[in-house]
Amino acid sequence: MRKFYIFIISCLLLITLLTSQVNVVHAQTSDRIVYDYVFLIDISGSMENGSPSLFSQVQEVASNFVRRLPNGSNLSIFTFDGFVSHLGRWDSLTESTRQNVISEIRSLSTKGGYTALWDAICVGVDEMEKMNNSDDTHIQLLISYTDGQDNASKNSSSACLDKYKLMQKNGYTYWIYNAIGGIEVPDEILALQDILGINRTNNPIPIRVAQFQPFVLTLGDLLEKDNSVKQGCTVFWLSDPSIEGKEIDFSQQPVAERTLPRGTAAQICASETSCDRKTKVTTNKVCFDFELVNLDINTLSAQDFGEYNVTLPLNILNDDELGPIYLLPQSLDFYFELIQPKTPTLAPTFTETTAPTTTQQPTSTNTPEPTSTPSIAPASIRCQGKPTIDMGTIKLNDDGAFIAMQTCEVTFSDNGIITPLTVSIESENQELIQYLMLQANSQKGRVVQIDTTESELSLMLNIPADVVAGFKAGKHTFNGDLVFTGANVELLGDFKLGQNKLPLTFELSKPKSKLPYYIIAGISFIIFLVLVINYFKKRNKPPEFNLIIRWTDHSNRQHSEGLMDIVPKRVEGNKFSMSIGSSHLSDFQIDSLPDQAFSILAYKHRDSIEYYIQPKAPIVLNSVETNEPFKLVSQEPFSVGDITFNFLIG
Missing domain, CATH: 2.60.40 (Immunoglobulin-like)
Structure with a gap:
């Protein structure tokens, strides 16, 4: 059996090595901004108080807030009474998913009579920690509504609030605690009023948040x-x-x-x-x-x-x-x-030579040239407010495709002539660049031209699912440039000094195939099944009677036999029996005994066996005749008729 386990473990290690893909990904700090919102909504029975009810007002306020959330936001909603439940999580909100969320909120109803406030807050803080799972900058807001004090939590207040205090130090995490229905705010939360918002109102009020x-x-x-x-x-x-x-x-x-x-x-x-x-x-x-x-x-x-x-x-x-x-x-x-300016190179010295006298030119009578010409209007480009366009980590959508978009704003100054500005995508990554496209006004392609006062420039990535299927699992990094070219056009906005390009980067994340995990899970299940079967086999297997029976007959002759090779019978559960007598039905036969003299009973425990003698005929033990069971003690004699017995217990 030991060899079988070693074989199975070796198979697991081999499969793990063969199915693992080694991916070296250099850590990058992304400047992309992600907004995370977490709602905690009390659904205890007391929320039905009021007309209209407190609960229906919370549903309305929460729905209005969700309705105005910017596209691309992440949202997670929990409800709580005596227990905490997860209504759902929606990443990268769109118009359609936003409406689904509102429908889910409106379908909620009140339930129990208890309030597990601290449990809910712990879950909400943990959820924010889970949502902040990338190198992007996450702006996180926790919004809670309750009309009660905690009376059902398993967690203490400090378990939740200490983690919030730690997370809040980054300057991008905030919590708005709404105490409604005239309920008092817990002292533990009042102590944190410098780092969270507290609304104390009879009825829920609109959530007023300004983010930039x-x-x-x-x-x-x-x-x-x-x-x-x-x-x-x-x-x-x-x-x-x-x-x-x-x-x-x-x-x-x-x-x-x-x-x-x-x-x-x-x-x-x-x-x-x-x-x-x-x-x-x-x-x-x-x-x-x-x-x-x-x-x-x-x-x-x-x-x-x-x-x-x-x-x-x-x-x-x-x-x-x-x-x-x-x-x-x-x-x-x-x-x-x-930035320290570069030291200019000195011009070579020279000896001045006197110029020959020239004949005076006649005074020109031509019309003088204009003193200046109209200037070229500078162009301002704003993409992400920094000199790099980082689209972050792009994950597969529900259709198995990679789709993403970045919008830039191009504005020409009113002072000057607008000359066409050509925008193109450049990269050595030929595998991915073919799936990138620019769009400006009615133009589409990897090169577009902008010549209007204000334009929106969109950079779109669209890799179809059938193409993604051929990609290796893991991370795929794209590095390139968005290049802006124009005749004498001064470029303002996100550019570094003297540059006409914005570095462009993103990372595609394709999950690994789950087949290896299914294989490992299957083998693990087989091992588990084998172990369970062996356990029950071992548990149900009759124990070995590790006994040597010794007796002296009426002729004073001594006999000795081992009982290890005799299979005992199960009586019940962990109780087993072996019969001793002269009958051919006995497990161990001695001719001069009654048909059924006695039985040896064994009680099997995890690590030991206890033996007892169950008399079937009168037995003399310590000079006293008995028909009651007694514990078998090694080498302690007892008699049946004129035959004396004792046992050696191994």
Whole structure:
């Protein structure tokens, strides 16, 4: 049997080696922004209180929030009473899946009378941790509704809240706790009111959240031009239209990650103002002017060159009675560089030669040339707000295809002549580039031309399922460039200094075949089955009576026989029997005994066997006649008639 186990284990190891694919994937930090939302909805019976009920109001508020979620968001919803249930998780929301979610929310109903609040919060925090499973930047929001205090949780409050406090430190994780129906907020949650939002209302109120991206504005090299003022813009998503027009105050002093050059200071103003420290929330662009005041290249030391990041705290102002507004994240980062200029090469020296005297030219009477010509309008390209387009990890859709899209905004300045801008995709990866396409206005292809004031440039990836079927399982990385070409056109926006291309990268993730796992699972099941069968065989197998019977007959002759080769009979369960007598039906026969003298009973335990003597005829033990069972003790004598017995127990 031991050889069989070794064979099976060897087979498992061989299959694992043959079916495993070694993939070396270098870790990359993605700048793609992903929005994750987790709902916790109380469905205990008390949520039916009120008219309309608290529960129906929560359904309405949650549905309205989901209806306005941006495409591509991830959403997970849990309900709880005495237990926590998962309604579902929807990744990369679309218009159709959004409607499915709303239908699921509206189909909910209240149930039990208990409230496992801490269990629900633990599940919600764990879910956010699971959703943050990529190198992308995840903006995460937990939203909970309850009208009760915890009375059914297995988890303690600290088990959930300690993990939330740790996750919240990244600046991108937030929680809105809604206590409705006049219920008190637990002290444990009140203690965290600086790092989470608490709504205490009789009835549920709309969830008002303002989110923006990008939240890192890349300004490039501040030494690139004489004027060091740089502009960066961001765009807001609003969960409720009532947020439009609210003011954002950024009068707090910005904080730099590294010390700024001596004598300089970061000044950030609302664009197109005299330097206001407030701006208004809008779904159009919100722009900021950044200046490093007193920046002078002549006063910089070698240690001053390099990369900088300045964080600007933001605070949304609200004086209406519709409830609080939550700004996520609560700060805006400005990334810039100070790049040391290259030392110019000195021109060769020369000896000046006096030019010969020339005859004076007559004065021209021609019409003078115009002093200037119209300038070429610069083009601004905004894709992801950074000098790289990273589409992240693209996973198979339900049809088994790889489909993704990145949209860029191309804007020409009003000041100047618009000259056509040619956009193309370049890459050495010929396997994947054939499935990439650009679209601008009515043009499609790997090369398009843009010549209108404002255009939307879409980069589309579409690899059909039949093509994907031929791909190896694992990761497939694409690296290329989106190249912009125009006659004397100045390129602004996401570009690094002097560049006319945006590096393009993405990763395709094709799951490995599940067949090897099915094979391993099948073999594992067979091993398990063999072990179970052997266990029951061993359990049901009669034990070996490891006994030597010794007796002295009426002629005073001594006899000795081993009982190991005799198979006992099962009486019941773990109880077995072997009969001793003169009858041919006895398991062990001694002629001078009664037909049935006694039986040896064995009780089989996991690691031992206990033996007893069951008299069938009178037995004398310790000079006392008995018909009662007694425990068999090694070498302890007893008599049946004129024959004396004792046993050796192995």
